[in-house]
Amino acid sequence: MPHKFVVQCYEAHHLKGKAAVGDVVYLKSRPDLPMHVVFADPHCNRTAGHKATVKxxxxxxxxxxxxAEFKAEELSL
Structure with a gap:
């Protein structure tokens, strides 16, 4: 039986406060391209409707x- 990979949204990881510099993330539309986080915006005003951004x-x-800079909801672990 093959292993099933679970794609976890990076926004959920960011909400838990576990986002860190050096994390390897993938763009959901390009899972073949590994990217390394160089800056994860720790302060995001979600009550005003802002989305977390990640460089x-x-x-x-x-x-x-x-x-490049992406919204955290576009990335996965």
Whole structure:
């Protein structure tokens, strides 16, 4: 029986206060591209409707590091 991988949303991880620099995350639409967290916004005003943002770094197709910013709900562990 093959192992079933469970995709955990990074936003739930962020809400629990377990988000940290160096976490390996994946974009839900691109699970083949590993990205490393370089900054996880610890203060997010959820009562005002704001979403947590996470800055990540990954290697592009030309092997140059790319820094991007995503919402935590778009990422998974």
């Amino acid at each position: 990540v770094r990954y290697l592009g197709p030309d092997m140059q590091p790319i820094t």
